[in-house]
Amino acid sequence: MQQLLIYNTLSHQKELFKPITPDHVGMYVCGPTVYGDGHLGHARPAITFDVLYRYLRHIGYKVRYVRNITDVGHLEHDADEGEDKIAKKARLEQLEPMEVAQYYTNRYHAAMDALNVLRPSIEPLASGHVMEQIELVQRILDAGYAYVSNGSVYFDVRKYHEDFKSYGRLSGRVIEEMLSTTRDLDGQEEKRFSGDFALWKKAQPEHIMRWNSPWSVGFPGWHTECTAMGTKYLGETFDIHGGGMDLMFPHHESEIAQQTSVCGHGPCRYWMHNNMITINGQKMGKSLGNFITLDEFFTGKHELLTQAYAPMTIRFFILQAHYRSTVDFSNEALVAAEKGYTRLMQAYKTLGRLQPSKSSSVDVSGYRQLCYDAMNDDLNTPIVISHLFDMAKVINTVYDKKATLSQADIDELKGVMDTFVFEVMGLRDESAKDNTALVDGLMKMILDARATAKANKDWATSDKIRDELGALGVTVKDGKDGATYELN
RNA sequence: GGUCGUUUGGCCGAGGGGCUAGGCACAGGUCUGCAAAACCUGCUACUCCGGUUCAAAUCCGGAAGCGACCUCCA
Numbered sequence: 001m002q003q004l005l006i007y008n009t010l011s012h013q014k015e016l017f018k019p020i021t022p023d024h025v026g027m028y029v030c031g032p033t034v035y036g037d038g039h040l041g042h043a044r045p046a047i048t049f050d051v052l053y054r055y056l057r058h059i060g061y062k063v064r065y066v067r068n069i070t071d072v073g074h075l076e077h078d079a080d081e082g083e084d085k086i087a088k089k090a091r092l093e094q095l096e097p098m099e100v101a102q103y104y105t106n107r108y109h110a111a112m113d114a115l116n117v118l119r120p121s122i123e124p125l126a127s128g129h130v131m132e133q134i135e136l137v138q139r140i141l142d143a144g145y146a147y148v149s150n151g152s153v154y155f156d157v158r159k160y161h162e163d164f165k166s167y168g169r170l171s172g173r174v175i176e177e178m179l180s181t182t183r184d185l186d187g188q189e190e191k192r193f194s195g196d197f198a199l200w201k202k203a204q205p206e207h208i209m210r211w212n213s214p215w216s217v218g219f220p221g222w223h224t225e226c227t228a229m230g231t232k233y234l235g236e237t238f239d240i241h242g243g244g245m246d247l248m249f250p251h252h253e254s255e256i257a258q259q260t261s262v263c264g265h266g267p268c269r270y271w272m273h274n275n276m277i278t279i280n281g282q283k284m285g286k287s288l289g290n291f292i293t294l295d296e297f298f299t300g301k302h303e304l305l306t307q308a309y310a311p312m313t314i315r316f317f318i319l320q321a322h323y324r325s326t327v328d329f330s331n332e333a334l335v336a337a338e339k340g341y342t343r344l345m346q347a348y349k350t351l352g353r354l355q356p357s358k359s360s361s362v363d364v365s366g367y368r369q370l371c372y373d374a375m376n377d378d379l380n381t382p383i384v385i386s387h388l389f390d391m392a393k394v395i396n397t398v399y400d401k402k403a404t405l406s407q408a409d410i411d412e413l414k415g416v417m418d419t420f421v422f423e424v425m426g427l428r429d430e431s432a433k434d435n436t437a438l439v440d441g442l443m444k445m446i447l448d449a450r451a452t453a454k455a456n457k458d459w460a461t462s463d464k465i466r467d468e469l470g471a472l473g474v475t476v477k478d479g480k481d482g483a484t485y486e487l488n
Numbered sequence: 489g490g491u492c493g494u495u496u497g498g499c500c501g502a503g504g505g506g507c508u509a510g511g512c513a514c515a516g517g518u519c520u521g522c523a524a525a526a527c528c529u530g531c532u533a534c535u536c537c538g539g540u541u542c543a544a545a546u547c548c549g550g551a552a553g554c555g556a557c558c559u560c561c562a
Contacts, residue, residue: 033560326556386502
C-alpha cells in the first residue's frame, strides 16, 4: 500500500496516514447548508475530499465517507436575529422549510454530479438527527461542561479549558484573547462567558423549525450535528475530518470541545482543511454577495463570466492548485485551464491511436511512481497534472513519429492515465457537452446542401438526405420559406 | 487592533539552500493546398532591505503589500 502523507491541521505538519482499523478509513466532511445554490466555494471541499476519497479507495482502503446536509440550526447573524436560516428563506418564498431544503439539496446533488463528485457513503440530514443531538447535549450536561440558561443550553468553554487545556489548539487561538474580541450577540446575556456557544437554542416565536427537548422547544446548536452524526456513523474516534478553513474556528474547535467533554478525546486523528476560493482577491461567500453559482459557471450567465465553463473545466481548474492554497478566480485562468484540459484529453485519445513499435525510444517507466509520489505528498494534484502533461508530450511526439513506444509502454501510459486522470482525479472526457448550437449549425449546412440539390432538380440527392436524416431521427419539414428540422 | 498565512515570469500556479515544475499567452521555426492541431526553439522568475552560508527564491531578522480568521460562511 502507498505511504500517504497528509497535512494535519492539529499538528501543523504532514503526517503519515495510518487508519485506526487496518484497511478501513472513516472520514467525515462538513457538507453544505441547503438554503442557497452551490457556488465555487462549495465545489472546493467537495472536489478536494472527493479526490481523497477516490485515492484512499484506489490504494486499497475501504472507506466510509460521511458528508452531512445541514438543513436546521445555524443562527442568522444580522437583521433577523436568531432566526433559523432555513426558516427565513422559507417565509420569504412562502414555502415549507423542508421544501426549501429539499429543493437546494437536489440542486446541490445535480451540481456535484456534474462535477463528477462521488456521492458519499452516508449523507445524513441534521433534521433527521435531532434526537442524537439532544442526547449529545444531555451527555455534555451530565459531564458538567454545559449549563441551561433560559431554555437554552450553552457549552462551558472556561470550565472545559481549565480541565483539558485544549480549546483553541486546532485554530491556534488563545482563549483569553476571546474575551476582548467578542462581538455582541443575541442571547449573550444568557451566557456566562462570551466564548460559550449554544448547544441547544430556545426557539423564538417566529421560528418555524422547532423541536421538543428537555430544555425548551427549540433547535440544536451550531456545532452539534457534526459531533452527533460523526459519532453515530463513524464512532467515537474516526480517521479524518475535513472541511473548509473557515470552519476551523469556531465550528471544528467546538466539535473537538463537545466530543472531548464527553469522551476525553477529540473526534478524529487527522483534521484536513481546504483553503478558500477568492474572486478579485476577496473571499467568495454567500454573505459577501460576490459569489458565482455553479449553474452560472455552467451556463456562463453571470456578468463576471466571459463564457460558459464546463464542469470538468471547473474541476480541472481547482485541481491545478494545491488544496491548501487559495485560488483566485479569473476568466483568464479558467480559459487557460480549459485549454490545458482539452489538450490532456486530446492526448489521451491520441494515445489510443498510436502505432506500437518494437521498442521504445523514451523511458516512460517512471511516470506511475511520480504520480503516486505526488499524491502521497498531501494530495499534490498540481504535480500529478504536470506529470500528465509530460506524458501528453511524449504521446504527441510519438504520434508525430519523432519517438517510438512499444505496445507494453503504450499500455503502461494508458494505465497511468486511466488511474490518475479518471479514477483518482475524477476527470472525465466532456468534449460532447452542449451540442445544441453544433447540431443547429450542422443541420443548416445539410439543409443548405439539400436546397441546392433541389434547385438543381437533383431529387435523388435531396431525397437521400431526407431519408437518411429520417432514419437518424431527424424529420425534415419542407415549407414555403425553406426547410426546417425537428429532432424526434 | 489581535492571531495566522502569503508575496514566484505577461497570466495561472508547483517547488522550497547548489540541479529547478507544469499549463496558458507571446515570438520564431518544422509540417501543411490554406488553416488548426502537434512538434522544435525562445521567454529562466521568485516583494524589498539586512544577515547566515563556499552557495539563498529557498534559512534567519526586519519592512511593505495582500489575504484569512477573530462566534453566518466551504
